[in-house]
Amino acid sequence: MTHSSRSTQRRPRRIWAGAAAIIAAAAIAIAVSLFNRSADPNGPLPVHLPTTPQSYLGLFADGIPTSYAGVTAFARDTGAEPDIVMYYSGWFEPFPTHFAVTAADNSAVPLVQMDPDKISLAAIASGQYDGYLSAYAEAVRAYRYPVILSFGHEMNGSWYSWGYTHTSPAVFVAAWRHIVTVFRALGARNVTWLWTVNIINDTQHGTIPRPNHWWPGSSYVTWVGIDGYYLKPSWAFAPLFGPTIGDIRTLTSDPILIAETGAVAAAGQPAKIANVFAGIRSYGLLGFVWFDAANSKGANFSITSPAAIAAFRQGAKSFTRPR
Secondary structure (H helix, E strand, O other), X not given: OOHHHOOHHHOOOOOOHHXXXXXXXXXXXXXXXXXXXXXXXXXXXXXXXXOOOOOEEEEEEOOOOOOOHHHHHHHHHHOOOOOEEEEXXXXXXXXXXXXXXXXXXXXXXXXXXXXXXXXXXXXXXXXXXXXXXXXXXXXXXXXXXXEEEEEOOOOOOOOOOOOOOOOOHHHHHHHXXXXXXXXXXXXXXXXXXXXXEEOOOOOOOOOXXXXXXXXXXXXXXXXXXXXXXXXXXXXXXXXXXXXXXXXXXXXXXXXXXXXXXXXXXXXXXXXXXXXXXXXXXXXXXXXXXXXXXXXXXXXXXXXXXXXXXXXXXXXXXXXXXXX
């Protein structure tokens, strides 16, 4: 999703490096405490999430990860219980184990978009932030349930410091591989690595390049995520997502999740909701994450009208929870 469509409530706050060690240590302590109450310490860590097509209904709602109320309200209104709950994590923010436990209690998997805002990716790749990454990996491992992690999403767009024109694809790839290596070395095998790109035909910001140059390699990626939004009545799933899906298929056969999508009311939201469900089915994708919030420019993707709620409820009937 482009910077103009990002909710103001989820801009990552930078935490000074001097406080990072304290925060990381606290995160581990909380993680271990909650884990001891919620999981079998002798049980195996889950390695892979199911990859059944047309099964994941994800959600981003205001308040996540501080509160689960937005997820609960969405499930109540639409009759669809999200099995992925997404949030955006600024660099140095610890893994929110309490929120993740709540998600697990509701049969959902947390999806973390790790945003290295104004952080040198070359420094990440060289190991300068291994203290933070190690603490995060330890907390994720202690949680023991599945976690989906995505780093530097929409890197083929130009609106983020880690993206196109700001950081070279080679440096991004090096940072991605280093992060995955750190997590694996520490035994955080409950992570599904989601490599998330922006659609390549985004008409808001000119040409968005193909994501090929940012590909870390199959051994470093579990799933592929694609971000794209319906902003006009004429936009439909196939022309919006199809070219990017085709491009991804030249790189990998990994499962694809539409990692961010939504539709404004002016685009004909009920019809676009039906179009998302149809598109997921047509392309055999895992599912999608709906961005149920307003952005900083006033565009609102929230599902509130009776017609939109009915469309989502109807579409959700065709999905099955992953096994």
